[in-house]
Structures are given as structure tokens and as C-alpha cells.
Amino acid sequence: MRVLLTGSTGWLGRYLAPMLRGAGHQVVGLDIVPGDDTQIVGTVADRALVDRIFADHGIEAVIHAGALHKPDIVRYPRQAFVDVNVSGTLNLIEAAVAAGNDRFLFTSTTSLMVRADVRDGAGAAGAWWMDEDFGPLEPRNIYGITKLAAEQACRLVHREHGIAALILRTGRFFPEDDDTLAVPGGLNLKANELLNRRLTVEDAAAAHLVALERAPDIGCDTFILSAPPPFARDEAADLARDARAVIARHHPQAEALYAARGWVLPERIDRVYDPSRAERRLGWRASTDFGSVLAALADGTSLPFAHDPHYTSPIVAQRRHRRADDLCTN
Structure with a gap:
């Protein structure tokens, strides 16, 4: 298929585009920043551009992974989030309908499920068990609000x-450090998050590839993408009280392996993303989980996830280059 990406x-696009080509698809990349897999530089908020892309390239399917994200809140006004995340999504799916496409993938975020009370910590029953039926959904910022609105537009x-x-x-798969949590940081935090709220970028890309193939058989549905947690729902109360004891039930070697690295396990876990619907309906399961981390620690091999504290998103890098150029010109 000729796929508009x-x-x-x-970050996701640079892994997903080669994977799509490897599966035999032709990829037409659209982004506001140039890149190796980007043939068209422009914004999804430009409906005329979107229509031209469909007409000129014979697009047969869309994977809409582009968006303004949470870190962009400090850089862009709210209206920009509406223009890109909501109007841009409508532009794409309406163009796909007009072109006779039979499938459309929208990359959303588990972030829109994090209400104020979820953000504050565990609930009365313990850790929040967050599957696709979790609600009510009350996003806490303009990023989550516009992603939820875009989901509704797709439906x-x-x-x-x-x-x-x-x-x-998708759960977390960014390579940089967390923009709010510092302790534990870096590799330790990412390893911990594979217990309950993270997946690798490779697994995120693989899920999109599977979803592209399965979409016509499914019709319309929402899927949480995260590494499979080792926990059961009935352990939610224990996770909120003493997560280390629960981890020890499932991975008794974890504490010693962590100690050898100078890492710490989480004392409490206040939420767990449940990706089991994706396994049941899509046939997708993340290949990397917390057990993969422990295996790497035990074997002394490379950790199975990307970590780059100096990573900068392409849009931020472009803005910095432009400011530097302006300074040189002045």
C-alpha cells in the first residue's frame, strides 16, 4: 500500500518508516521538519496541502503519528494544538474518506487518561488499573484535551x-529524560516504567504495522500500547502499599540485580496500563518487558530500550538552529 505517514x-517515524518499507509498503512521509523519511515538509493543518498529497501520491492508507506533544505546551499557544491535533486529524481522515481509503490509524496517548486524581496518586482501591474502559476521561492539559477530541473525530x-x-x-517511549521526575532518573526510571507504563519505540512501531494490516477486520477500536505488566488486577492495593513486595513475587531476582547496578525499585506504583486488548484483538504483544531488563542486567548485555538524555525533538532542534542563524545574521 501507499501509506501516508x-x-x-x-522519534516514532524514524523507526516506523523503515519497518513499513520492509513489509512492502510505499511510504510518503509528511512532517514540518525535514528528515530522511520525509518527502513533504508541511503541516497537517493545511487542508489544501493534505488534499494535494492524496491526489499526487495516490495515498491508500494513513498512519497519523504527527502531533504537538506535551513538552510543546511551553512553546505553542493552545490554538496551535487545536489546529494541528484536532483540525489536522480531521483534514487527514476526511481526505482519506474522499480518496476511498479503507483504513486510518491514529497515534494517541495514554496521557489523556491521567486525570487530576490519577496524577495525585493511587485511588481508594489501590493502583489505578487503566484499560480502554477507564473513565471518566478528564485530560489535565491542552495536549490531552486535543488528543481526546481527535479520537472522537475519528470515531x-x-x-x-x-x-x-x-x-x-501509546505509553511512554521517548528516549530523553522525564521532564518532571528526576529521582530515580535516566536508565533506572525507564527500567522501572516497563513494569507499568512504558514500551520501546520498536514495539510501538511494530504495533502500528500490525494495526495497519488488521484495521479493516476490526473496524473501529481503541488500544493501549504498553509493555505487559507482570501484575494482576487484584494486586492493585498491594502495589500502592508496597510495590517492591509485589515485584518480588513475580521477579524475586530483581532486587539483587538492581542493587548491583546501584538502582532502586519503586516503593509504590500508582497506575498500571493494561495492554491486554491489543493482544486479544490485534494479536500484538510487546516483545520487551521488565523481564527483558532483568535478563540484560543478569547477562551484562545492553539494556533493551533507548535512552538519550540529550535527545531533542526535531521541531525543537529546528527552532534552535533558526535562532542561531538569526543571531549570526544580526
């Missing part, structure tokens, strides 16, 4: 026109 210069167009629309709520 938005966000092709971004609306599916109901009205029948195009298969799969919504993939």
Missing part, C-alpha cells in the same frame, strides 16, 4: 462513512 521525522467519521479507524494510545 505523518510525523515521519519524529465520528468511522460511524458516518465506515472507514476503519484504529486509535493507538
Whole structure:
């Protein structure tokens, strides 16, 4: 298929584009920043550009992975999030319907599920067990609000026109350090998050590839993408009280392996993302989980996830280069 991939210069795009080509698809990359897999530089908020792309390239399917993200809140006004994340999504899926496409993938985020009370910590029953039926959804910032609105737009167009629309709520897979949590930081934090809220970028890309193939058979559904947690739902209360004891039940070697590295396990876990629907309906399961981390620690091999504290998103890097150029010109 000829697949339009938005966000092709971004972290997910640079892994997903080669994977799509390896599966025999032709990839047309669209991003506001140039990149190796980006053939068209522009914004999804430009409906005329979107229509030209479909007409000129014979697009047969869309993977909409481009967006303004949470770190962009400090750089862009709210209206920009509406223009890109909501209007841009509508532009794409409506163009896909007009072109007769039968499938559309929307890369969403588990972040929109984090209400104020979830952000504050565990609930009365213990750790929040967050599957696709978790609600009510009350996003806490403009990023989450616009991603939820875009999800609803996809569902609306599916109901009205029948195009298969799969919504993939990804857990964390960014390579840089967390922008709010510092202790533990870096590698230790990412390893811990594979217990309950993270997946690798390779697994995120693989999920999109599977979803692209399965979409017409499924129709419309929402899927959480995260590494499979080792815990069961009935352990939620224990996770909020003493996560280390629960981890020891499933991975008794974890504490010693962590201690040898100078790492710490989480004392409490306040939320768990449940990706079991993706396994049941898509046939996708993340290949990297917390056990993979422990295996690497035991064997002394490389950790199975990307970590780059100096990583800068392409859009931020471009803005810095422009400011530097302006200073040189002045």
C-alpha cells in the first residue's frame, strides 16, 4: 500500500518508516521538519496541502503519528494544538474518506487518561488499573484535551462513512529524560516504567504495522500500547502499599540485580496500563518487558530500550538552529 505517514521525522517515524518499507509498503512521509523519511515538509493543518498529497501520491492508507506533544505546551499557544491535533486529524481522515481509503490509524496517548486524581496518586482501591474502559476521561492539559477530541473525530467519521479507524494510545517511549521526575532518573526510571507504563519505540512501531494490516477486520477500536505488566488486577492495593513486595513475587531476582547496578525499585506504583486488548484483538504483544531488563542486567548485555538524555525533538532542534542563524545574521 501507499501509506501516508505523518510525523515521519519524529522519534516514532524514524523507526516506523523503515519497518513499513520492509513489509512492502510505499511510504510518503509528511512532517514540518525535514528528515530522511520525509518527502513533504508541511503541516497537517493545511487542508489544501493534505488534499494535494492524496491526489499526487495516490495515498491508500494513513498512519497519523504527527502531533504537538506535551513538552510543546511551553512553546505553542493552545490554538496551535487545536489546529494541528484536532483540525489536522480531521483534514487527514476526511481526505482519506474522499480518496476511498479503507483504513486510518491514529497515534494517541495514554496521557489523556491521567486525570487530576490519577496524577495525585493511587485511588481508594489501590493502583489505578487503566484499560480502554477507564473513565471518566478528564485530560489535565491542552495536549490531552486535543488528543481526546481527535479520537472522537475519528470515531465520528468511522460511524458516518465506515472507514476503519484504529486509535493507538501509546505509553511512554521517548528516549530523553522525564521532564518532571528526576529521582530515580535516566536508565533506572525507564527500567522501572516497563513494569507499568512504558514500551520501546520498536514495539510501538511494530504495533502500528500490525494495526495497519488488521484495521479493516476490526473496524473501529481503541488500544493501549504498553509493555505487559507482570501484575494482576487484584494486586492493585498491594502495589500502592508496597510495590517492591509485589515485584518480588513475580521477579524475586530483581532486587539483587538492581542493587548491583546501584538502582532502586519503586516503593509504590500508582497506575498500571493494561495492554491486554491489543493482544486479544490485534494479536500484538510487546516483545520487551521488565523481564527483558532483568535478563540484560543478569547477562551484562545492553539494556533493551533507548535512552538519550540529550535527545531533542526535531521541531525543537529546528527552532534552535533558526535562532542561531538569526543571531549570526544580526
